[in-house]
Amino acid sequence: MVANPTLLFPERADRAVRSGPAVSEKLLAVENVSLEYRTRERIVRATHEVSFDVYGGDRFVLLGPSGCGKSTLLKAVGGFIEPSSGTISLDGQIVRGPGADRIVVFQEFDQLPPWKTVLQNVAFPLRVAKKLARAEANERALHYLDKVGLAAFANAYPHTLSGGMKQRVAIARALAMQPRVLLMDEPFAALDALTRRKMQEELLRLWEEVNFTLLFVTHSIEEALIVGNRILLLSPHPGRVRAELNSHQYSHDSFGRNDFQRSVARIHRLLFEETEAAQ
Ligand code: ADP
Ligand code: MG
Numbered sequence: 001m002v003a004n005p006t007l008l009f010p011e012r013a014d015r016a017v018r019s020g021p022a023v024s025e026k027l028l029a030v031e032n033v034s035l036e037y038r039t040r041e042r043i044v045r046a047t048h049e050v051s052f053d054v055y056g057g058d059r060f061v062l063l064g065p066s067g068c069g070k071s072t073l074l075k076a077v078g079g080f081i082e083p084s085s086g087t088i089s090l091d092g093q094i095v096r097g098p099g100a101d102r103i104v105v106f107q108e109f110d111q112l113p114p115w116k117t118v119l120q121n122v123a124f125p126l127r128v129a130k131k132l133a134r135a136e137a138n139e140r141a142l143h144y145l146d147k148v149g150l151a152a153f154a155n156a157y158p159h160t161l162s163g164g165m166k167q168r169v170a171i172a173r174a175l176a177m178q179p180r181v182l183l184m185d186e187p188f189a190a191l192d193a194l195t196r197r198k199m200q201e202e203l204l205r206l207w208e209e210v211n212f213t214l215l216f217v218t219h220s221i222e223e224a225l226i227v228g229n230r231i232l233l234l235s236p237h238p239g240r241v242r243a244e245l246n247s248h249q250y251s252h253d254s255f256g257r258n259d260f261q262r263s264v265a266r267i268h269r270l271l272f273e274e275t276e277a278a279q
Contacts, residue, residue, distance in 0.1 A: 024055065024056040024057065025055065025056055026053050026054070026055055026056075027054055027055060027056050027058075027090060027091060027180055027181060027213055028053065028054040028077065028088070028089070028090050028180075028181055028213075028215070029053050029087075029088070029089045030050060030051055030052050030053070030054075030073075030077070030086070030087075030088050031051050031086050031087050031088075031089075032049045032050070032051055032085065032086035032087075033047060033049070033050050033051070033073070033076060033083045033085070033086035033087070033088060034047060034048050034049055034050075034083060034084050034085045034086055034238075035047045035069060035072045035073065035076055035081060035083055035084060036084040037072075045238040046069035046072040046073075046237075046238055046239065047068075047069035047072060047073055047234075047238055047239040047240070048238045048239065048240045049085075049086065049240065050069075050073060050086075050232075050234070050239060050240065050241055051086075051241065052232050052241070052244065054181065054213060054215055055213075056213055057211070057213055058213055058214065058215075058229060058230060059204075059207060059214045059216065059227060059228050059229045059230070060213075060214065060215050060216065060228065060229070060230050060231075060232070061216045061217070061218060061224045061227060061228030061230070061231045061232065061247075062074070062215070062216070062217045062218075062232050062234060063218060063219070063220075063221065063224040063228075063231050063232065063233050063234065063267070064219065064233060064234030064235065064236070064239055064242075064271070065219060065236050065271060066219055067236065067237050068234045068235065068236050068237055068238075068239035069234065069237070069238060069239035070185070070217040070218075070219070070234065070239070071185050071217065072239075073217075073239070074104065074183050074185050074215065074217050076088060076095075077095065077102060077181070077183060077215060078098055078102050078104050078183055079095050079096065079097040079098040079099060079102065080098060082096075090102070090180060090181070091180065100125075100129040100130065100177055100179065101179050101180040101181070102179055102180065102181050102183055103173075103174040103177045103179040103182060103183065104174070104183040104184070104185060105167070105170045105171055105174050105182070105183070105184045105185070105187045106170070106185050106186075106187065107185060107186040107187060107188075107189045107190050108190070109163050109166045109167070109190065111166075111170050112158040112166060112169055112170060112173075113158075114157065114158050114159055115157075116157075116158075117154065117155050117156065117157055118145065118150060118153050118154050118155070118156050118157075118158070118161070118169050119138060119141055119142065119145065119154040119155060121158070121169055121173055122141035122144060122145060122169065122172050122173045122176050123137040123138050123140075123141035123176075124137075125173060125176075125177060126140055126141060126176055126177065129177065130177065140176050141154075141172070141173075141176055142154060143176075144172040144173075144175050144176040145169070145172050147172065147175070147206060147209065147210060148168040148169070148171055148172045148202070148206070149168065149202075150165060150168055150169060150172065153165065162195075163190060163191055163195070164191055164195040164198070164199060167187055167188065167191070167199060168199075168202075170187070171187070171203070171206070175206070175210055175212060178212075179212075180213065181213050181214070181215050182212050182213065182214050182215070183215050183217075184214065184215070184216045184217065185217045186217055186218055186219070187199075187216075188200065188223070189218070189219075189220075196223075197252065200223060200226055200227055200252070201252060203227060204226075204227070204251070214227075216228065221264050221267045221268065221271075222255075222264060224247065224267075225247045225250045225254070225260065225263055225264065225267075226247075226250055226251060226252060226254070228247045228248075229246065229247060229248035230244065230245070230246060230247065230248075231244065231245050231246075231247050231267075232244050233245065233267060233270055233271070235271075236271075242270055242271075243270060245263075245267075247263070250263070
């Protein structure tokens, strides 16, 4: 057991080494958040007193084994679940429900209504939530579809697209809403390895081009190191903060390098030791 995780990773976040948005103020504050599900028989504690801060321009990753409460945490930030204790605040305001300032991209390919074209999928939430007129919504939708390389598919229906393309539409739809924080729950987990890698690269390129702040959930250590500039490592069920570390120095080019492999091994050890200790 590691009594004080911050001692393991004393280097704190010197963020945004990539040339993306300048990191600025604290956007999201998660403080001592415990999350529970009440089933008929018992109470399932999904996370225990989890705290972290996300700053403007961060690519903040929640990393941990399956069942450690990552999705539950993301849903709580999204305002869909209320903490049983602790607080979540965005721009200093306590989160009390869902809002257009936090948009989620999920793993599933079926998050796009199939009866709407690609353009309609992206434009519709802009008309409803942002009250944009049709022309303005379409214009903004096309702008973001272009950013993900899908402007040519604006009039296609989702079933004609590959899994990777559907995820690009979901990302364009989320970015078009210009949320304060973009929430992603294992968005590339259902893709084949090559597409997944390509999508990770695209996400980083988008982050450099478009000014956004990311809270990203994954159980893949490699993905966390590549996508994130900061990683919160969660222990197994119920999820507790195991460590927080910096990962801004890594990209796909880092894969074979010693320092990357050492970081992978170090995180593996933390997850593995914790799993053993829990059993
Ligand atoms: P992760 O996303 O890290 O895999 P989840 O947040 O989905 O983990 O789940 C955390 C824990 O909460 C797990 O033990 C899971 O079984 C439990 N859980 C998730 N959803 C529900 C639910 N609707 N009712 C009861 N327990 C749930
Ligand atoms: Mg999950």
